[in-house]
Amino acid sequence: MKKQLILEDGTVFIGKGFGSETSTIGEVVFNTGMTGYQEILSDPSYCGQIVTLTYPLIGNYGINRDDFESISPAVRGLIVKENADFPSNWRSEMPLNDYLGMKNIPGIAGIDTRKLTKIIRKYGTLKGAICGLDVNAEEMAASLKRETLQKDQVREVSTRTAYPSPGRGHRVVLVDFGLKHGILRELNDRNCDVIVVPYNTAADEILSLSPDGIMLSNGPGDPKDVPEAIEMIKGVLGKVPLFGICLGHQLFALACGADTEKMKFGHRGSNHPVKDLRTGKVALTSQNHGYTVTEDSVTGTELEVTHLALNDGTVEGLAHKNAAAFTVQYHPEASPGPEDANGLFNQFIELVKAEKKGGCQLCQSVKM
Incomplete structure (x- = not known):
């Protein structure tokens, strides 16, 4: 044929x-x-x-x-x-x-x-x-x-209704923009009590689920085609610890005032070297994206660049200066690819523990 x-x-x-x-x-x-x-x-x-x-x-x-x-x-x-x-x-x-x-x-x-x-x-x-x-x-x-x-890829691949993936640990609301099951597996391996919600779930609805942390998943397409998600992130930022991956990273950047742009041919593979600017360490990472956060646009926001791609210098990680929130452009859950960055899930759990220990008043009020 x-x-x-x-x-x-x-x-x-x-x-x-x-x-x-x-x-x-x-x-x-x-x-x-x-x-x-x-x-x-x-x-x-x-x-x-x-x-x-x-x-x-x-x-x-x-x-x-x-x-x-x-x-x-x-x-x-x-x-x-x-x-x-x-x-x-x-x-x-x-x-x-x-x-x-x-x-x-x-x-x-x-x-x-x-x-x-x-x-x-x-x-x-x-x-x-x-x-x-x-x-x-x-x-x-x-x-x-x-x-x-x-332009409606996220709507096509996101879950239509919320569903639980029960555990006895910290409650994590996982916003599904087209999530890979590897992300859910990593949270389940850490005994998280996960609730997966659709991409267009509003901030107040997410907070009503009493989350200890919020995770923004990967997904397809242009992040600017998902304006409702950008507004949701603005609504939860600073109230609950947040971790974003791939499209979640780009949406987080837009919500914080930075910009994104389409790449010439993107990053798609399982051996992309990424440097952590805080430690100087380099990890081989799994990647799949056609858009990137414009580095110059981060200036003047409350974000700092934490990771850079060594092949082309594009932004691979962000952290908020005044809120418990960080994101990466690559895939720490791998599947397929190396597991060098898998420890980021542990960092997220530690961030959740620290916020709970610190007695975030808003988190406590949401859980009442």
Whole structure:
């Protein structure tokens, strides 16, 4: 089954289709991770995107029941150099091809992913389509140029209703902008009593749940497309300890008066070095984002930059000078990737303990 990948600049790649036989349109991005394709496919932050995996052989260890980051993947398509038809791993329950077909996700294999990645690095992310050979490439490219990228990704992937993940420890309200299950697992491992709430939950409703801490999850798209979340953060800041990851980090920055901007091709992979400016230590991190906090915009706010990406100098962490709140752009829960930054969850718990010990009057009044 031959298929073609058409980019908005008119570039065409011909390859072998696998997974679903449907056609798809999305923003074409690349991920440099050597492993973790199952977690990448099920990461809600890829909503609306067609993901290119730069590692040449994908699918060799199949799909298993344990490594999903969400139940329903939101990725639009998958591009690989070679898809393994016969996986070999003791945990494997089905081939990648079968999983993509079951979830109605089209894939294309056998194309020059190195060339495609170099195009994206040179010109930035491009809109693209995976479709049959019967589609006119020139007409599709022209149509892609007129296509408007999706702006409601967070609404698509966030939970519709609040739900608990009970524990006997500190109560954490986890705001779901498209959360990876890895974040929930880390909180559960620390015995937190977690309540997951939708992205558009108001500040007063969150405070009425008597949280000891609030966590802002990762998620897809432009943070400026989620204004209700920015207002919510303004409403809870300084009242309860707060920890944000990825999109949560960007929304926190906007709520505090800083700005964000779209990156040329983003950070997507599992070996991005990040420097902690307070300790001088460098951690290898898992990342997946196409927007960043503009460093110059932090000046004049109550924020300080705590972490920087060593590859390009972009902002990777923030802390509030006068409130118990900090955020990072990368993924300390990994899944996939190194666990160098996993200790940030412990820092959050320690911050919660310190605030409770300090007897925050507002926190106490909320719990009465």
